[in-house]
Amino acid sequence: MPEQLRAHAAQWVNEHADALYGYAWQRVRDEDTAKDLVQETMLAAWRNIERYDPAQPLKGWLFAILKNKLIDHYRKSASGLAGRTQELADETGFFDEDEHWAKGFYPQDWSGGADRQLNTREFYKILHACKNRLKELQAAVFSMKYLDDMDSEEICRELGISSSNYWVLMHRAKVQLRACLEKNWFLR
Amino acid sequence: MGQKITCAQAVDYLSKKEEGKLTLRQRYQLWRHLLACSLCRLFRVQTKHLTRSLRQVPPANMPAGDKAALIEKLAAEKNTG
Secondary structure (H helix, E strand, C coil): CCCHHHHHHHHHHHHHHHHHHHHHHHHHHCCHHHHHHHHHHHHHHHCCCCCCCCCCHHHHHHHHHHHCCCHHHHHHCCCCCCHHHHHCCCCCCCCCCCCCCCCHHHCCHHCCCCCCCCCCHHHHCCCHHHHCHHHHHHHHHHHHHHHHCCCCHHHHHHHHHHHHHHHHHHHHHHHHHHHHHHHHCHHH | CCCCCCCHHHHHHHHHHHCCCCCCHHHHHHHHHHHHHHHHHHHHHHHHHHHHHHHCCCCCCHHHHHHHHHHHHHHHHHCCC
């Protein structure tokens, strides 16, 4: 019964796609990746429906699949990272040769800017956009730490990266995110 | 107690401190650095603020067109299979 099937599919999508998409959207850098992850998640669940335990909420099962797919996605960007820590660390000039803040990159006092209210829709838009400018793996460690409350050891284990890689990624993510917000929101 | 640390190190120590990963000596070094360095003090306050704001970002919904396409894809799966 194709119509019945379509109605069933519509029910799945209408009930769960937004929640899955919102979760993925906060954790990857672009909308197409978020869409792909949701699509792959729903297709995998749909094809393997016999593995679903109807005693459990469907939502929890779908999220478990999505989380696995998300980790796979992150791991792809982490693969081949071993031995490249130095390269990760070297990419900018936020600090001078003495590791002091470089002249053009001094953190500035934000209260001196225009009255930039926090926690407005526009602020969150810029925050999200700035996070998406980070490299995939920087954004990944940052999200896992500050959205999912994981600690560094868990994150390293999930991504298969070394602890020195982790601290370099975290360092770069924070410095860049802060600078991006300063430029595009607080002192623009 | 301990050598002076640099700004770049202070930035690292701040992240490690969140997880309780600093030794007593490193905590002292960080404290002493922050006392003397207004740039790193700003950095600390501002990043704390940003990391806290991150989870307040309102999530987006999936565009309607993509949902419609997904419904078709799911329905087609079992028709052909």
